[in-house]
Amino acid sequence: MPRKKKKKRHEDHVDESWLIPYADILTLLLALFIVLFSMSSIDASKFKQLSKAFDDVFSGGTGVFQYQSPVEQDPTTGKEKSGALMKEHEEKGGLGEKDQKELSELQQKVNQYITDNHLNRQLGTSLSGEGLxxxxxxxxxxxxxxxDVRPGDKRIATEIAKLMVMDPPRSIMISGYTDNVPISTSKYSSNWDLSVMRAVNFMKVLLENQSLDPEWFSAKGFGEFKPIASNDTAEGRAKNRRVEILISPRTELNQ
Structure with a gap:
């Protein structure tokens, strides 16, 4: 009986074309996780740069590993700035040396007025990158x-207005704040309404000084939503009920 011939086993060639889109997906996922991690580790000022890096990856541009590091570099050494140096740089913000000196001098004048009038518990100042x-x-x-500003207290606003006269002028923001105790009167339906009108009315008293230009001023009300102390105590609520004057750093228009 003739022996049957064994059939030769032919192995089919495995189609590996799926590896290409699979590798692309892995790359994009890796890019996504790197961007998300970086966003959680740095401040908002780097968000724009991170967004550009992310867009470049998805648009087929530069790979995420080739993109410039979002960590700020020291221009003098070319090395990455440490966290402390970055924080110091950010805190200074737009305050140049001259700007810092001018606002510091203004702060001293305000502090002197506070001391002379024994208002240390009622008024205070602080200087940061945002201004005075x-x-x-x-x-x-x-x-x-x-x-409504009490007639007897307009003197304080008038004296503060004199200190606001600067050359060159600066942008000045007046902001009103309250505690979280609800208010509902025939005149003000909420803390928000009250805070806005306090800011506006105080600004109007300042602008009775003819040397101040209304163009420099703006007013905002934040109600109870920007507390600086706990509303759980009477002392904390008293601190939260306040008006703030923010004198901004000089811009290119008034330098």
Whole structure:
């Protein structure tokens, strides 16, 4: 009986074309996780740069590993700045040396006025990259639940207005804040309404000084939503009820 011939086993060639899109997906996922991790590790000022890197990856541009590091570099050494140096740089913000000196001098004048009038518990100042901030407790200017500056306290606003006269002028933001105790009156339906009107009315008193240009000023109300202390105590609520004057760094228009 003739022997049957064994059939030769032919192995089919494995189609490996799927590896290409699979590798692309892995690359994009890796890029996504790197970007998300980087976003959680740096401040918002780097978000734009990270977004560009992410767009480049998805648009087929430069790979994520080839993109410039989002960590700021020291221009003098070319090395990455440490966290402390970056923080120091960011805190200075737009304050140049001359700007810093001018605002520091203004702060000293305001502090001298506070000391001379024994208002240390009612007024305070702080200087940061955003500018010079003057904080005024609400009980210095207003009756409870009122947005009208008390006639007897207009003198304080008038004296502060004199200190606001600067050459060159700067942008000045007046902001009103309250505690979280609800308010509902015939005049003000919420803390937000009250805070806005306190800021506006205080700004109007400042602008009675003819040397101040209304163009430099703006007003905002934040209600109870920007506390600087806990609203769980009477002392904390008193700190939260305030008016703030933010004198901004000079811009290119008034340098």
């Amino acid at each position: 901030l003057v904080t005024i407790r609400d009980n210095v200017l207003f009756e409870s639940g009122s947005a």
